[in-house]
Amino acid sequence: MKKFVLLPLIALVLVTYFACTKNEAPFTPESFKDPFVSEAANFVKGQVSTSEFESLDLQGYSLMKKNEKEVIGVRFNVKGKDGKQFAVVGKTASGLTGNWVDVSELDANASKNGTLATRSFSGDKRSNVSFTEGRVTKVNSTVNGKSKTTVLRYGPNGERLKTSTGARISGPDSEEGIWLPEVTVYGYYNNYSVSYFSLFYYFNQSPSYTYTYQTTDPYIYGYGGGGGGGSSTAVVELAPVEILSGPSVDLNKRINCFGNVPTNASTTYSMTVYTDIPEDGNPSTVLYGTNPGHAFVTLTKTNGSTTVSQTFGFYPANGLKSITFDNVTSKIVNDASHEYNAKITIPSMTEAQFNNATSTALTKSGNSYDLNDYNCTDYAVDIFNSVSVPGFSPLSIPDHVAPAGVNYKTTPGGLYKALNQLKTAGGSMAPYITVGVDANGGASGGECN
Structure with a gap:
């Protein structure tokens, strides 16, 4: 009886197997x-x-x-x-x-x-x-x-x-x-x-x-x-974009100079982000002639009478960005006394916040330069947003859309507009924002081993 039951069961399993x-x-x-x-x-x-x-x-x-x-x-x-x-x-x-x-x-x-x-x-x-x-x-x-x-x-x-x-x-x-x-x-x-x-x-x-x-x-x-x-x-019709700059500098050696300022309870730290729009008085301009404008940063460490400032910006390595808008190798340039039209200053930071800013500046300096996707404005804003200081919110730069409908993403003009809106709104950051000027930015303290 067991064998009789087992044989049909085996047959059923085999049929099921081959069907599956x-x-x-x-x-x-x-x-x-x-x-x-x-x-x-x-x-x-x-x-x-x-x-x-x-x-x-x-x-x-x-x-x-x-x-x-x-x-x-x-x-x-x-x-x-x-x-x-x-x-x-x-x-x-x-x-x-x-x-x-x-x-x-x-x-x-x-x-x-x-x-x-x-x-x-x-x-x-x-x-x-x-x-x-x-x-x-x-x-x-x-x-x-x-x-x-x-x-x-x-x-x-x-x-x-x-x-x-x-x-x-x-x-x-x-x-x-x-x-x-x-x-x-x-x-x-x-x-x-x-x-x-x-x-x-x-x-x-x-x-x-x-x-x-x-x-x-x-x-x-x-x-x-x-x-x-x-x-x-x-x-399509595009003009070449000319980005004039000086020679590249060793940002790491410039950051090293901050070590020449004593670090103790009396030490103070500050940061300023500047924007130089292509056409003075018109932040809606993306390109004026062949100039796309620029954004840059000053970091300062002070103790008593000893002060070190470094002013620098992010550029394409060859000094000329063509209409190809491709990624190119980047470089850091000394932007001491560079013209600007608007700025925002964080007048006081902790040592940890300042170190975050210098660390971000060094890390992001290794990025490729792309006029649309990662340019001088993206770099400067990244450094600013790397610190979290009470009363200062991260900068949010709206995309810069030209009248013809092209989205140029982050631009010096977009940064100018963002700062102007914050100034007009009158919040906690407003006193530290300057807009509508034609002035020159901070100094630089050279390189240190």
């Missing part, structure tokens, strides 16, 4: 009913590593369409990324092409701000596309190790302005000057002004993909948006 094994069999591209999706999945499999291919949710694919019938691409989500990272494959006249796409830093459902990142399957092409209120404002691209940045400006009606191509400009560190790369981006005319939804950016700015999405979910599928007259070249 069949259900858990690896999903293959050939399983697709749609021939294009099968072709696309096989294409991805041949282009990427095994681990990358296995990271894709192939069964959850989404088609991208030019119109109701014509499929021009397909998206395969990366597992566990909530649709924020995916692979796209598209049709071109010469065959299939594909990219990895990352929209995790892009606010798609609200104001459409942030960054879209793409990478070709081969890794030889990469792009980071910055959006502000749905408009493309900056494109950093790298092809075969060669980088190019395009910054887009817009007119009062939202139209893209025209381009300036390559040009040679001279600067203080180069007698021969610097040859600026061509700055051109392919675009399109249509009835829809929002360029955020363009497949153009999903495929590393390929002119084969100028179609725009017209759905509420731009990551799922697209619908043709070429109703304004087809493709054209949309271009």
Whole structure:
């Protein structure tokens, strides 16, 4: 009786095992009913590593369409990324092409701000596309190790302005000057002004993909948006930005000079942050001629008649920042007696607070310089915000958005406006803020070993 019961039980277990094994069999591209999706999945499999291919949710694919019938691409989500990272494959006249796409830093459902990142399957092409209120404002691209940045400006009606191509400009560190790369981006005319939804950016700015999405979910599928007259070249117009500075200094040796001031109960510490706006009297100006303005810091330690001050600022190492707006090596420069138009002073700090400021100044001096993402104003504000002094709140600098709609992020003009607002508000910081002047900043005490 036991054997009679056991045999059917074994048979049942075997049937169940093989049934489960069949259900858990690896999903293959050939399983697709749609021939294009099968072709696309096989294409991805041949282009990427095994681990990358296995990271894709192939069964959850989404088609991208030019119109109701014509499929021009397909998206395969990366597992566990909530649709924020995916692979796209598209049709071109010469065959299939594909990219990895990352929209995790892009606010798609609200104001459409942030960054879209793409990478070709081969890794030889990469792009980071910055959006502000749905408009493309900056494109950093790298092809075969060669980088190019395009910054887009817009007119009062939202139209893209025209381009300036390559040009040679001279600067203080180069007698021969610097040859600026061509700055051109392919675009399109249509009835829809929002360029955020363009497949153009999903495929590393390929002119084969100028179609725009017209759905509420731009990551799922697209619908043709070429109703304004087809493709054209949309271009930008930018002036070179000249940042004049002196030679670099050794900030660590300048900080060492504070050790020459005795430290005891009589020692006092202070800090001042200055901003020199490009055009005196007009903090809304981002660039005056080729001058973007400057922000800098003075740190002071005093005991009786012994005082050491160091005044310094953060600059691009070559003294000239071109229209490429790329990250470049930075340097610290002696800014003693530099012109300023507004300032804020913390007149008294503890030794610990002062050390926080000097430590931040040293650490942040190692950052790369980027005119948009980390410039002299970011550096000065970081030092100020590294201390917590009663009555002084951290400085919050609003993004500086030009009338044409381009967001330049933190600028000397933005710092000026923030200080002016704090002064007008009349809070605890107001007595320590000066605005609307044309004066010169603090001194510097040299370098010490």
